[in-house]
Amino acid sequence: MTRIDVGILGATGMVGQQFIALLAHHPWFRVSWLGASERSAGRKYRDAAAWRLPAPLPEAVANLDVQAAIPSAAAPRLVFSSLDSSVAGEIESAFAQGGHTIVSNSKNHRMEPDVPLLVTEVNGDHLALLNRQAARGWTGRIVTNPNCSTVVLSMALAPLRQFGLTKVMITTLQAISGAGYPGVASWDILGNVIPFIDGEEHKIETETKKILGCVTRDEVDPHPMVISAQTTRVAVQNGHTESISVGFEQPPSEEDMIHAWTAFKPLDGLPSAPASPIVYLQERNRPQPALDVDRGQGMTVTVGRLRRCPILDYKFFALGHNTIRGAAGVAILNAELMHREGLL
Amino acid sequence: MTRIDVGILGATGMVGQQFIALLAHHPWFRVSWLGASERSAGRKYRDAAAWRLPAPLPEAVANLDVQAAIPSAAAPRLVFSSLDSSVAGEIESAFAQGGHTIVSNSKNHRMEPDVPLLVTEVNGDHLALLNRQAARGWTGRIVTNPNCSTVVLSMALAPLRQFGLTKVMITTLQAISGAGYPGVASWDILGNVIPFIDGEEHKIETETKKILGCVTRDEVDPHPMVISAQTTRVAVQNGHTESISVGFEQPPSEEDMIHAWTAFKPLDGLPSAPASPIVYLQERNRPQPALDVDRGQGMTVTVGRLRRCPILDYKFFALGHNTIRGAAGVAILNAELMHREGLL
Amino acid sequence: MTRIDVGILGATGMVGQQFIALLAHHPWFRVSWLGASERSAGRKYRDAAAWRLPAPLPEAVANLDVQAAIPSAAAPRLVFSSLDSSVAGEIESAFAQGGHTIVSNSKNHRMEPDVPLLVTEVNGDHLALLNRQAARGWTGRIVTNPNCSTVVLSMALAPLRQFGLTKVMITTLQAISGAGYPGVASWDILGNVIPFIDGEEHKIETETKKILGCVTRDEVDPHPMVISAQTTRVAVQNGHTESISVGFEQPPSEEDMIHAWTAFKPLDGLPSAPASPIVYLQERNRPQPALDVDRGQGMTVTVGRLRRCPILDYKFFALGHNTIRGAAGVAILNAELMHREGLL
Amino acid sequence: MTRIDVGILGATGMVGQQFIALLAHHPWFRVSWLGASERSAGRKYRDAAAWRLPAPLPEAVANLDVQAAIPSAAAPRLVFSSLDSSVAGEIESAFAQGGHTIVSNSKNHRMEPDVPLLVTEVNGDHLALLNRQAARGWTGRIVTNPNCSTVVLSMALAPLRQFGLTKVMITTLQAISGAGYPGVASWDILGNVIPFIDGEEHKIETETKKILGCVTRDEVDPHPMVISAQTTRVAVQNGHTESISVGFEQPPSEEDMIHAWTAFKPLDGLPSAPASPIVYLQERNRPQPALDVDRGQGMTVTVGRLRRCPILDYKFFALGHNTIRGAAGVAILNAELMHREGLL
DSSP states (O other), X not given: OOOEEEEEETTTSXXXXXXXXXXXXXXXXXXXXXXXXXXXXXXXXXHHSOOOOSSOOOXXXXXXXXXXXXXXXXXXXXXXXXXXXXXXXXXXXXXXXXXXXXXXXXXXXXXXXXXXXXXXXXHGGGGGGGGGGGGGTOSXXXXXXXXXXXXXXXXXXXXXXXXXXEEEEEEEEEOGGGGOSSOSBHHHHTTOEEOOOTTHHHHHHHHHHHXXXXXXXXXXXXXXXXXXXXXXXXXXXXXXXXXXXXXXXXXXXXXXXXXXXXXXXXXXXXXXXXXXXXXXXXXXXXXXXXXXXXXXXXXXXXXEEEEEOXXXXXXXXXXXXXXXXXXXXXXXXXXXXXXXXXXX | OOOEEEEEETTTSHHHHHHHHHXXXXXXXXXXXXXXXXXXXXXXXXXXXXXXXXXXXXXXXXXXBEEESSOOTTSOSEEEEOOOHHHHHHHHHHHHHTTOEEEXXXXXXXXXXXXXXXXXXXXXXXXXXXXXXXXXXXXXXXXEOOOHHHHHHHHHHGGGGGGOEEEXXXXXXXXXXXXXXXXXBHHHHTTOEEXXXXXXXXXXXXXXXXXXXXXXXXXXXXXXXXXXXXXXXXXXXXXXXXXXXXXXSSOOOHHHHHHHHHTOOOOOSOTTOOSOSEEEEXXXXXXXXXXXXXXXXXXXXXXEXXXXXXXXXXXXXXXXXXXXXXXXXXXXXXXXXXXXXXXX | OOOEEEEXXXXXXHHHHHHHHHHTTOSSEEEEEEEEOTTTTTSBHHHHSOOOOSSOOOHHHHTSBEEESSOOTTSOSEEEEOOOHHHHHHHHHHHHHTXXXXXXXXXXXXXXXXXXXXXHHHHGGGGGGGGXXXXXXXXXXXXXXXXXXXXXXXXXXXXXXXXXXXXXXEEEEEOGGGGOSSOSBHHHHTTXXXXXXXXXXXXXXXXXXXXXXXXXXXXXXXXXXXXEEEEEEESOSSOEEEEEEEEESSOOOHHHHHHHHHTOOOOOSOTTOOSOSEEEEOSTTOOOHHHHTTGGGGTOEEEEEXXXXXXXXEEEEEEEOTTIIIXXXXXXXXXXXXXXXXXX | OOOEEEEEETTTSHHHHHHHHHHTTOXXXXXXXXXXXXXXXXXXXXXXXXXXXXXXXXXXHHTSBEEESSXXXXXXXXXXXXXXXXXXXXXXXXXXXXXOEEEEOOSTTTTSTTSXXXXXXXXXXXXXXXXXXXXXXXXXXXXXXXXXXXXXXXXXXXXXXXXXXXXXXEEEEEOGGGGOSSOSBHHXXXXXXXXXXXXXXXXXHHHXXXXXXXXXXXXXXXXXXXXXXXXXXXXXXXXXXXXXXXXXXXXXXXXXXXXXXXXXXXOOSOTTOOSOSEEEEOSXXXXXXXXXXXXXXXXXXXXXXXXXXSSSSEEEEEEEOTTIIIIIHHHHHHHHHHHHTTOO
């Protein structure tokens, strides 16, 4: 089988590197084009980017010349984007205008009514929104995935929608890799907790409602639950831990909740889809980033410590790999779904 | 002025060492007696204990002979206790029986109806419970302080009682020193989060209600609010950070809440009482353990990021030094209050 | 091919768990027997041991009943040992007496003249010492591997022997996993450096000379170089970093040294032997534990920053995974070599 | 006594903030002028700088208007400098030209033959070099202090000069605060070691020889010892740990060395001079940054683990606070000495 050429916009950043690492041995996609800022354009990738992942930089990608982030015939039809939000909006629109399919991790287009905000297993049917993008005059299209902490929350909540979610309280303990590179200064986080991540709480409170919402006539009706988020940064390399309480219209039993999570396997046969998208751990001190973040190649969300909440109905913890399940990995899975649906 | 001789039970542990450090230059109290386990008894303190604090071990204490943890004429009337809970119950009772005033950080007697569970600024009037201890046949008495995370929460909530607290949701991010020594293995916490601390959530949910309760006829009527806690351990040396949401009968304005915190100065003239028991920080990324934990010599609780909560009424963060404000420091302050009230 | 049954003594500890993880899919060996202390014996492994590795505990091993650490017909002929040194000496001797081949990571027998101290690629010929063990009246035998920091040093030095090593100065920065579990208390190492590891410097200074020594007539003539070591513990999960200066009889060129390292591939065809036992990194800020420790499945030693030393001849850094290359991994590789040599 | 007005160039950086914190209650000096980059000039300090120290920002300094870093009549005669090296050379020269006494932590002028490179207790007599600065046409002058790791090494070596130092091997484990702010990215250092600090090894190898050299006829004759340095960055907030081996012409006894360190008290009566500039710790696992870095208000260098080195004569560890003893603190102490010598 011939692999499909793909490009990466924002290829030198933390998520851009994660895209490259995850696509190194991908059965369907092959990285053939890299776009980045003016500063990097024109140099070989190995010279333009300081590679910061333990996984090796593939030789073939290392030798690619980095291109300017402008649409061109040389760029493949399918382009992943992890551009900085200061430039992502315009550049991604230009690529969509120019006929490219942009699968983006950037925040700029997420909340636009005709742009799918996709967590593959959760709301693949939101791809129906793409029907509306032609009205923009685009020959290409844009699909986005949410903020990393929102991906983890959405995965944990999706199987619980059947019980009538009404309220969600969440406090996050987020890894430093979520801030990109150089991101958080070591002086600020070593032995410390920072109880603030700019814009994060708003994203959790709004993006989650769009993702869990229903699509009718190519329009998303946001989920009516109320969400309240507090976010913190902790000295963890990878993995967002989330302390969550939920209220329901018809509170299920604990067994029902655990069954809902473990039975949640809506996808089948996509290369990046983990065998178990959600794993519930019985041990009383789990999930933990150091032990659980890489489950399912970083694509599995782990949940644990489910018990009654005296204020809402239940409380529990969830954990997911923020740059894989929460960023590059979910974007690739989104593209895989689009490929299977004939949307590439 | 002659200083009052005091003893320390559990003198070799983490909180025991903190007692020694805080009492090094205390104007009222002088450490003259140290009690510990059989293993340590009979040795000089400098040999029995591996000193683990940056503050220097006072020479005079270093040279004291460690005694067995049994009541004796040689032990001073006032004895602080930070004994392990596996032995604290019986030993503290024996000392109280033997005429000693035990000011304890251990959990064993906290919830007994005739034992004050004291956060000095919050519920000094609970000392009235002491009237009932004679009924035990004790010539001495026992006063306790709560669990470290509960101290911080109680301080943050106390000024808000006036608005009719109804619900409190809390997720803690707790420092490793709270687990004592050796406590948390480095393998378990380096670059990690542990979403479980044994017994901690129950303590927060029950102790806080006793502390904020009213005393009538030498009995505590627990505060009726509902509390739901999730607790985590993070890679922080000192300082418990708490993510808190609160609901009220009559929700105040933000200004009222901040004023309530900053105006909260119920104590005056006690040596260990900080000028400002609660400080509200306006910066949007505070409080932080690395920057704020030592305020007021570790006795000030810092609060920040107050804003509306879409589920309860308000959310905010609070921070306190767990082995000072949350343990040895609050115990000393409790003893200072008792001294002023003529209860020693 | 039928896999050979193997046992693990000290199966519940940090290195014992690493043995289990590395043998999970081993083509030659199959874990069929687990020995541990009285406390664990008689329980299923999953109940006796708290599994602390990110790699999953294999189901088949989880369900094994842990046995007492005494020789028995039920124990396989080949037994890996990571027993605590307080008991390893006698137990390992008893197993050797009883006909078992012990491949041990424990320190007790390392420096005995008839016991090979083996770093597989470096001194496989030291297996000749086994000829002398029959004189002990053993029907089995004992082979050991060195201390974790010594393994890394020996690997880095082995290719340089040809230039006449005379002096080696080393300062180590060692990971916490090297201390086992619970090992280093988090209070002691978080944001800290501990400039002391009990017994470690002596081991480096003596074990390395035995490993790099020559065997003649079943006797090791220790290498005559002088070694001086200072050792420190740092807040790193896995990976010992070593700052090394070396003096030679005939100092080679930098190119010769790098070639010696990269050409060092003495083994071929053993399942756990990495394609490149030593990799030299050209980047000026490498090797780093976070980026390089898992190279070659944790079996590759990385070297970098080679340059002239104004006191000795050259200085450089080396890094290796302390519980894989430095413990369980090298022991397994030793057993693989013995199998190929017909010594099992 | 009226305090002397002082200025700070580079006031917003990490060392600039440390200057402000240390001068907050200084008996001789009062901060009245702050200079920084164009970006900060014209704004109140509290707005121009994000304060990052646990010590409080003094109100009086917070309200100062930050000035451009150009000489003016408004700037005090005495100006401390912690400018970035990309601009420090020219700006400091301009201030010296304009009649200011610059006491600088920047590297630019350190190695110039007419500029004292001062560690106050070690080579105060190097101030004689100032006689030569008039030849530059300056009406002011420049005094520098060395690189932070060099300060610690120089302090540890100075008392040993009497034994004829010949060789010094050093491996450093340096704190992140030494890299300024934002400095080291948390992604790079969390759970990691970086075996490279740009330019640091060269500074240690050259600056130390100038500091320990003799001044004759206003010229420094560098110390003839040979120094070889390897430097690493570790996940420590404050405190450089140094693993050191030394060779002597006449090797002293261990007792002589320890006596030399503890008897080293060349200064008397300067406000920032610690009672004990060097403390030798007998415990076998010291010094440690977490326990010892703040001794003597961060101005004491701690030494430990002295023992024979089989290659050179002795080996030991030294530790010092890199932004206090190694930067702002030593600069202030240098200014205090100059004041007492009538050189301000």
